[in-house]
Amino acid sequence: MIDPISVDLASLNLKSLAPMLVAVVGALIILCIDLVNRNLHKSLYVMLTILFLIVDLGVLLGYSGATKGFFDLMLIDGISILAQLIIIIASGLFILLALSQQRFHEYRYPEYFSLFLFMVAGFQFMVSSDNLILIFVGLETASMALYTIIAMHNREKSLEAAIKYFTMGALAAGCFAFGIMIFYAVTGSMEISQINAILVENNFEPFLPVLLGVIFVFVALGFKLSLVPFHIWAPDVYEGSSAAMAGYMSVVPKLAAFVVALRFFTIFVNAEIFWVEMVLYATVVVTMTLPNMIALVQTDIKRMLAYSSISHAGFVMVAILLGTTQATQGLFLYWILFLFTNLGAFSMLWVHRQKKLEGFESDHPFEKFSGLVKKSPVTASIMGLFMLSLAGVPPFSIFWGKMYLIGAAINADYLILALIMAINSAIAAYYYLKLVVYMFLKDPVTNDKVEFLGNANNTLKTVIGVSALVTILAIFFINPLLEHISYFVQTSGF
């Protein structure tokens, strides 16, 4: 006879679920409101979403429970808290962009906002677990919501993008499931810490299953992080989704995947498994370089930014290869700065969005921004600022992230890698400069139908203003930021 299962409620540590629960409950409330009254304006839902995100943030900041909960499924350590903070802040900034001047299809549906909150919850689960199954569930929850959100933009290209993303994502999910299955077979556990212990004990034998498992998980994470050669979906999906969404996708899902990659690959990097390091090294170098080359020849700004954000992801992936504390701090520093600058850059495209293409081949071709400085100097200057920051010109924000990561690479004795990183920054400067050249040095377009700031209003301008301020004033808060990051990173032992 089976013993009756008795679980003490206190041992579950329900508190550890609180932040995600806020988001989930918020999503359900939005659905309920929709049941009551179908004709509500999007601003209500945006504000509700913001409200739930703020509560989520508050609960997270006030979190004081144990680091483990729910049969050790949950792991709320420093990295998890830090990553959730970034996710929530980025999500809050992003959802404000929904208050655009023009009306878009997706914002007519309250489901959009509830899906969005589900997605946030999914990402939060993903970063706060040590258990590969829960990570998988979080990943899928978030991805499913994301596919739908992209498709809701309701253009031919959006549908194509959503389906492409879904197919690729499904494949990646399959790989992930297969990978963790192999690890379960080898070690009998789903928890990264236990897998680590058992693998180290067995000296990473048997070789073949471990190799296969690593490769499968790597491929799955590679899809999510859009590492070369698993990046093919990224530019098309970015192009198909709205500019705001593309900016969001280049920041938040990748951060969640970075955290998982960090937790997972630490096992192998710390044990100095040669072939894993080689695979990571090769991927990092190729991911930095190849999209940079492709970005050079793009004619659409959104596609250019898509390739550039792949390259940025490769740059940050270096942190996982290095595995040092400084590198991990660099990862978070870089990503926080990248969040503001990249989201700012995509929002700049978003405020110039027009319903019709007006004779151009895509939404945001370079030509459209020709001579912008003469028409709207402030807009051009802010966009130029984001471009220079992305290129790594000091003292703007991303320079500090780049400097810190290159420094981390040097300190870990990866000198060649540091040089490759530096050279890639120089290559990247060319395509960022291309937009600056178009805006500042060329003559304005003569197309009357081109309308600038058509989608802008005060909310959007505020979001951009905040991003621009963070970008300019980065030099003043790098030090406190680093102190906080290092506190969180070191308490969780990375």
Added chain:
Amino acid sequence: MEYILSILIFFPAVAAAMGFIVNKDSIRMYAITVTAIEFFLSCVLWYSFDSTNSGMQFMEFVPVIAEYGIAYNLGVDGISLFLVIMTTFMTMIAVIGLTETKDLKNMLITVLFLEMTMVGVFVALDAIIFYLFWELSLVPMLYIIGAWGGNLRIYASVKFFLYTFFGSLIMLVGMLYLAYVYYSTTGSWSFALADWNMLLLPYNMQLWLFIAFFAGFAIKVPMIPFHTWLPYAHGQAPTIGSVILAAVLLKMGTYGFIRFSLPLFPDASVAMMIPMATLGLIAIIYTAMVAYAQEDMKQVIAYSSVSHMGVIILGTFALNVEGIGGSIFLMISHGIVSGALFMLVGVLYDRRHTKMIAEFGGIASIMPKYALIFGIMLMASVGLPLTIGFVGEFLSLLGFFRVSPVMALLAGTTIILGAVYMLVLYKKVFFGPLNNENNKTLVDVKGRELAALVPLVALVVFFGVYPKPILEPVDASVKQLVQTMYVKSITPNAKETLAQVNSIGEEE
């Protein structure tokens, strides 16, 4: 007086930001006033500078990123003092002589921002802060060349930006590596030059780091074979862009060598003496020949700049007090002279909208004052005794004579070759019959142009006759620099070479 360096850096920047509010029609006077105040401030700095003190003065220190040892660290010594004054002076002159009318407001605001970065580069004592200003100076220059330049302006400006950006990133890797070495030796992070100067580095490491810094500096100088961006940039840039580029931006590279490479890597510097001097020598002779073959007046002066920068490199890598002191003096004089020459070409360009030598001839008969000023500047550029150009060139060559008499002799051809291409230019433009109809109505220099050019002529003559006010403080700081190099060098070979090249005027 404590914060004068910060004031010097940020006064133009604040003024530029406020300049957005000033009305378009009054912006010229605003910019002239601001640059004049800035120049006055730099004179105050000179006045309160203690020229017997060879160390850093007016130091400022504010931690920026304490975790990583980055601090806002400023100071000025005899080496940087005159570069700062030259910067503020040439910016003021360039603004006074400015004849551009298109988008004047944007241009002047950009020039003021550029002034901030230029002063910042010369007074920063923290590697990252130095790098920050160094990189930031590219952006306004990109805009100046790209927005107001000639037909190929976009190509030229992007080439300028990418070339220098690429080199500086490699330098950044070098800086981060050096900081790491400092961290592993002392256990704390620092990017301060003074701290780095305490390090004794192994020879191989010095060599690699020298190359990393070389990538940043050599492209900026520019040294052959990294000079290809310069003729384009000069050829396309508007007059004010060329003036500032030639007078100040190029000096950042040679200043970097003196401030960073020499004291940080003394053994590598000694080992690199001959290779560097060879590159300088090739620049001197080869670009002088190229200059002779040019059909565009501006290109002649652009290539002559590369040629003179070769002399500066030669003097720097003589590694003795005379050579380095002479090269610093040459930086100042070349800044004044090449700036003046570019302005003079600009004067002609404003009137005729062409810079082709073939279009001119016999100008001297209708523009006598112009011809006179051009003649004086030409003599200074060639290095005629009693002009400002002579002192620096002579000292640099004298310094290098101790290292290698043969190479110094070859480098001496700079005076002959310089005279050849400059005099040929002068002959073709100013003498001969006045054939071209368009030239017969040209107006002589007047008003604003004269106000900008006359002070330059005065300086050329004054410091040519009496260079002591500049040479004295420079000498004190350079002596200390050479002393540091001698103390820091670790190989006996380097010590011996340093002692040997520094024995000019002593009994053998």
